[in-house]
Amino acid sequence: MVTGLEILLLVLVLAAVLGASTIVQTVRPFIVNAVVGLIVLFLAQAVFGLSVAVTPIALVIVALGGFPGALLVILLSLFGVAFVP
Numbered sequence: 001m002v003t004g005l006e007i008l009l010l011v012l013v014l015a016a017v018l019g020a021s022t023i024v025q026t027v028r029p030f031i032v033n034a035v036v037g038l039i040v041l042f043l044a045q046a047v048f049g050l051s052v053a054v055t056p057i058a059l060v061i062v063a064l065g066g067f068p069g070a071l072l073v074i075l076l077s078l079f080g081v082a083f084v085p
Contacts, residue, residue: 034059036067040067050077
């Protein structure tokens with residue numbers, strides 16, 4: 001016999017799963033941007049020997065901007081404007 005409490009718990013779990021799915025779909029582009037940007041920064045340091053200071057501000061720029069954000073951080077570091085170690 002199914003009780004009202006079990007139905008309520010089922011509805012609450014279903015709402016939580018749908019809400020989590022929506023949040024993950026919303027955050028996914030930022031995660032992809034952050035990973036791509038960090039790979040670009042790593043390759044700039046490992047392959048090309050560029051020294052870029054990875055600070056929290058640089059990580060935010062890379063996470064929000066992705067590849068263009070990483071290029072911006074690298075260029076600012078090359079010209080000595082910001083993110084210079």
